[in-house]
Amino acid sequence: MQKPIGIFDSGVGGTSIWKEVAKMLPNENTIYLADSANAPYGEKSKEEILSLSIKNTEYLLNAGSKIIVVACNTATTNAIDHLRSHYDVPFIGIEPAIKPAALQTKTKKVGVLATKGTLSSSLFHNTSKLFAEGITVLEQEGKGLVELIEAGKIDSPEMRSLLATFLDPMLKENIDCLVLGCTHYPYLIPVLREMLPEHINIIDSGEAVARQTKAVLEQNNLLSDSENRPDHIFYTNADVKVLKDLVDDPTAQISSKDF
Structure with missing residues (x-):
């Protein structure tokens, strides 16, 4: 074999x-x-x-x-x-796809949805510093998302409510790219596409x-x-x-x- x-x-x-x-x-x-x-x-x-x-x-x-x-x-x-x-x-x-987001953004504002362990790491901060000069990176811990995905509740009222809580502050800041900084999160793309304005690029690392x-x-x-x-x-x-x-x-x- x-x-x-x-x-x-x-x-x-x-x-x-x-x-x-x-x-x-x-x-x-x-x-x-x-x-x-x-x-x-x-x-x-x-x-x-x-x-x-x-x-x-x-x-x-x-x-x-x-x-x-x-x-x-x-x-x-x-x-x-x-x-x-x-x-x-x-x-x-x-690692979260900060570089392509920084290259694509027109509003110079990028949202990152990731876990606490990723957002608090030195590798994440070094990557942001290296590629996101002049870009505002809005970090959001996706607390609770992994547990819902693991439970098979990808398109559920609980998931949509949680996502709305996380996305609304970023949308108010006029992001035009959303980086998915956890490999669980691409399974949320169909739900995110329904919840986000069409012009927002969703970027993952797969x-x-x-x-x-x-x-x-x-x-x-x-x-x-x-x-x-x-x-x-x-x-x-x-x-x-x-x-x-x-x-x-x-x-x-x-x-x-x-x-």
């Missing part, structure tokens, strides 16, 4: 990244860990996030992963430097992460040469229903497992 691309997230949200990776690299096997029992990471301390990221990484390495995608903004910003310095495989991280994954595999001569249908294996340490609904792939092997 060709070695898989390993992917982990604090829960089901990173499947938004998995979809982009699987689309761009259709011959690659993948193994995905949804650490839903510990979601959301954004509310945890840096030490807890690092410990969970190490646990997930070691599981994926023991499963033979040739590269690991940290499909979680909070884990990337708090743990990826440590992971890169302690393990021999390449790591692909995720396609850019898939491109970077492909580039790093090429650089390290790790691309699969198999022409067989790939295996996509998903493990969650919580109920499998929401994960199955979001993956929506009849060929995927999805099961509940302690890890």
Whole structure:
């Protein structure tokens, strides 16, 4: 069997990244860990996030992963430097797409919806400082969004009420770009499109992460040469229903497992 691309997230949200990776690299096997029992990471301390990221990484390495995608903004910003310095495989991280938002904005005002763990990280602040000079970045912690997505309540009255609370202050400040700084949040795009004015660009990192994954595999001569249908294996340490609904792939092997 060709070695898989390993992917982990604090829960089901990173499947938004998995979809982009699987689309761009259709011959690659993948193994995905949804650490839903510990979601959301954004509310945890840096030490807890690092410990969970190490646990997930070691599981994926023991499963033979040739590269690991940290499909979680909070884990990337708090743990990826440590992971890169302690393990021999390449790591692909995720950070909010401040740069493309800064390039696209006409009002010079950009909203960022992310977790507390991402917004408070030094990587986020360094990225904002580097790419958003002259741009007003309005940060909003998406407290409670991950829990609703993990519960399968993506288009629910509770979700819309919460989103309205978060979006209204940014809209009053005249943002024209909204950066989704958590891999769970792309699943909210249909709801956000209904709630936001048409001119507002919604920006996430999924396609850019898939491109970077492909580039790093090429650089390290790790691309699969198999022409067989790939295996996509998903493990969650919580109920499998929401994960199955979001993956929506009849060929995927999805099961509940302690890890």
